[in-house]
Amino acid sequence: MNESVNEAVEVAGHTEAGHRHGAETIREALSVLRESDSVGGGVQLQQVHKSYGGVKALENFNLDIRPGELVVLLGRSGCGKTTALRSLAGLEDIDSGRIVVGGHDVTGLPTNKRDMAMVFQAYSLFPHMTALQNVAFGLQIRGVGRSECRRRAGEMLDLVGLGDQNAKFMHQMSGGQQQRVALARALAISPKVLLLDEPLSALDAKVRVSLREEIRRIQLETGTTTLFVTHDQEEALAVADRIGVMNAGRIEQIDAPRKLYQSPRSEFVATFIGLTNRLPGTLLGGGKEALVFGQRVPLVESSVNAGSSAEVSVLARPESISLALRQEGSGAAPTGANATVERIHFLGPVARVECLVDAAVSEPLRAGVSGATPASASSVVVQLSAAEMPVELRPGADVVLVPRPVPALAVGR
Ligand SMILES: Nc1ncnc2c1ncn2[C@@H]1O[C@H](COP(=O)(O)OP(=O)(O)O)[C@@H](O)[C@H]1O
Ligand SMILES: [Mg+2]
Numbered sequence: 062m063n064e065s066v067n068e069a070v071e072v073a074g075h076t077e078a079g080h081r082h083g084a085e086t087i088r089e090a091l092s093v094l095r096e097s098d099s100v101g102g103g104v105q106l107q108q109v110h111k112s113y114g115g116v117k118a119l120e121n122f123n124l125d126i127r128p129g130e131l132v133v134l135l136g137r138s139g140c141g142k143t144t145a146l147r148s149l150a151g152l153e154d155i156d157s158g159r160i161v162v163g164g165h166d167v168t169g170l171p172t173n174k175r176d177m178a179m180v181f182q183a184y185s186l187f188p189h190m191t192a193l194q195n196v197a198f199g200l201q202i203r204g205v206g207r208s209e210c211r212r213r214a215g216e217m218l219d220l221v222g223l224g225d226q227n228a229k230f231m232h233q234m235s236g237g238q239q240q241r242v243a244l245a246r247a248l249a250i251s252p253k254v255l256l257l258d259e260p261l262s263a264l265d266a267k268v269r270v271s272l273r274e275e276i277r278r279i280q281l282e283t284g285t286t287t288l289f290v291t292h293d294q295e296e297a298l299a300v301a302d303r304i305g306v307m308n309a310g311r312i313e314q315i316d317a318p319r320k321l322y323q324s325p326r327s328e329f330v331a332t333f334i335g336l337t338n339r340l341p342g343t344l345l346g347g348g349k350e351a352l353v354f355g356q357r358v359p360l361v362e363s364s365v366n367a368g369s370s371a372e373v374s375v376l377a378r379p380e381s382i383s384l385a386l387r388q389e390g391s392g393a394a395p396t397g398a399n400a401t402v403e404r405i406h407f408l409g410p411v412a413r414v415e416c417l418v419d420a421a422v423s424e425p426l427r428a429g430v431s432g433a434t435p436a437s438a439s440s441v442v443v444q445l446s447a448a449e450m451p452v453e454l455r456p457g458a459d460v461v462l463v464p465r466p467v468p469a470l471a472v473g474r
Contacts, residue, residue, distance in 0.1 A: 102163020109158030118144040120310040131287040133297040136307030142290040178247035179256040193227040217245035237268035255287040326363040342375035355396035356464045364471035373471040379444035381467040387459040397463035
């Protein structure tokens with residue numbers, strides 16, 4: 062059996078000459094596919110360390126994936142996402158730590174004993190085989206009988222929406238279709254764990270969006286425990302049960318998308334997911350609230366301690382700030398910071414309004430706050446629903462920015 066694998070890989074290697082990883086990627090994809098008897102299971106990576114020479118790719122990396130869960134690792138290029146995935150698959154030897162799959166310690170076990178299937182960023186398919194043959198091949202190398210291979214492969218191609226494309230060769234398929242075939246091949250073996258390394262990054266935007274929905278639908282349908290790696294936050298928010306935000310070889314915070322957005326535990330996470338404004342604030346009694354532009358704003362749990370400093374920066378989302386027009390002669394304006402509208406981006410259901418806080422006018426607001434320092438950035442983005450947007454709002458308009466009582470993270474100045 063190994064001979065036929067090597068032969069196929071060689072052929073692919075030649076056909077794909079010029080492809081960056083061609084044969085190597087195919088070889089790895091197949092080594093992950095071989096031999097698995099599968100029952101759904103959770104995954105734990107415990108205190109994993111992995112260095113490449115002087116580079117610490119994973120440093121005390123911890124991750125616990127529940128059975129049937131889809132966890133996304135999200136982070137910038139080079140933060141260790143691929144290393145985490147490859148370590149879990151057994152494609153990298155870790156320096157220390159433990160890896161557990163379905164309750165079994167698999168640390169040090171070879172790839173083919175880990176019951177996993179991987180879909181790579183680059184397509185790892187055999188160009189000289191049809192879609193059906195590509196999917197069947199993963200089963201074939203595990204000794205599944207010929208007719209059963211074909212039946213199961215056909216079933217998987219149906220699942221990924223390619224039921225009528227069985228006989229096509231890879232060069233006759235689009236990038237999106239090829240990635241569907243790769244997904245079908247990975248799922249055909251009913252892996253305990255499905256690993257996806259930026260599976261959509263080579264595709265154009267429209268295909269990316271539809272295929273990520275498809276991957277999520279199939280994952281829910283099959284109940285496959287899945288680890289999905291991406292650097293695209295929108296993609297992560299769209300598919301994940303939980304997102305682990307990675308920074309320098311560690312997970313900085315792992316939570317459901319909504320929790321991550323609403324209760325970030327660090328400035329890194331708050332600024333990595335979504336937009337955020339850095340507003341000057343003063344801690345109030347016990348550090349559970351801060352005074353921001355004269356308004357009380359509740360603080361999320363991970364905010365700086367009351368003892369550390371009275372002057373803080375409050376990280377407020379654009380939709381956590383409201384805005385009112387300042388009109389001469391009209392009644393008392395709400396308490397807030399005077400500002401001028403710079404730009405308005407009307408997005409249909411919502412509008413983003415860029416404002417410049419008027420330092421001179423907002424000075425009296427800070428008078429009551431001893432030792433207050435000016436805002437580090439005087440530019441503030443406010444997001445309003447279309448219904449909330451004052452009709453006369455124009456660039457150059459004088460407005461008051463009023464923080465809403467929505468929990469926010471306070472960090473040191
Ligand atoms: N085979 C390797 N040899 C040397 N350094 C590597 C190797 N693989 C990854 N690295 C380094 O380890 C760090 C993490 O890489 P990687 O896990 O690929 O990050 P990501 O997938 O998040 O972009 C980076 O600094 C990268 O340059
Ligand atoms: Mg990577």
